[in-house]
Amino acid sequence: MNDPETLISEKDIGTRVDELAAEISSDYADKGELVLIGVLKGAFIFLADLSRKLTIPRLIEFIAISSYQHGSMPSGAVRLVMDVRASIEGRHVLIVEDIVDTGHTLHYLIDMLESRGPASIRTCALLRKEHKTEVDIEVDYLGFKIGDEWVVGYGLDFAERDRTLPYIGVIQPDDPD
Numbered sequence: 001m002n003d004p005e006t007l008i009s010e011k012d013i014g015t016r017v018d019e020l021a022a023e024i025s026s027d028y029a030d031k032g033e034l035v036l037i038g039v040l041k042g043a044f045i046f047l048a049d050l051s052r053k054l055t056i057p058r059l060i061e062f063i064a065i066s067s068y069q070h071g072s073m074p075s076g077a078v079r080l081v082m083d084v085r086a087s088i089e090g091r092h093v094l095i096v097e098d099i100v101d102t103g104h105t106l107h108y109l110i111d112m113l114e115s116r117g118p119a120s121i122r123t124c125a126l127l128r129k130e131h132k133t134e135v136d137i138e139v140d141y142l143g144f145k146i147g148d149e150w151v152v153g154y155g156l157d158f159a160e161r162d163r164t165l166p167y168i169g170v171i172q173p174d175d176p177d
Helices: 010-027 044-053 104-114
Strands: 005-008 034-040 058-070 073-082 092-100 120-129 141-146 150-152 168-171
Touching (some): 073 104
Parallel strands (some): 034 058, 034 092
8 A cells, every 4th residue: 555645734633623622622611521532543643632732621531432344334333342431420521533434433422422411412523524424413523524535644544554644644445355
């Protein structure tokens, strides 16, 4: 596979993360501690950068979900791999995702977490493929809208490769199936 073609530069990502952090900090300024729930593995870099830029009290939790069964095609089925450790009852929650593709994962997470009685649940995603959405799901804080490209970098990967690139790049994956 060749080096990914840059879609979103490191500088543009940094600027947008700053903007999102300022907006989130403003929205939650008087609401106490915000629980950030990062969806592993893809959101870990975005969550780290975003959380360091916030000016409000925050707690970081992680959750792991599996929705890609074979190759690069999502199956639609979502399963919980790792749950959050802290109780979210009565607390404000922000789910931090790397990418919203079909919307199944985010829909599953919201439904599951709402059953635990949080004060509120909102969503933040670095990327969204709008034309791929199969589930009507709102993203409250969105970094960038993209097309149907396969993207890597800044936490996103293909077969565990290119996750640590400092930018978002486009690849043409050779499906291993």
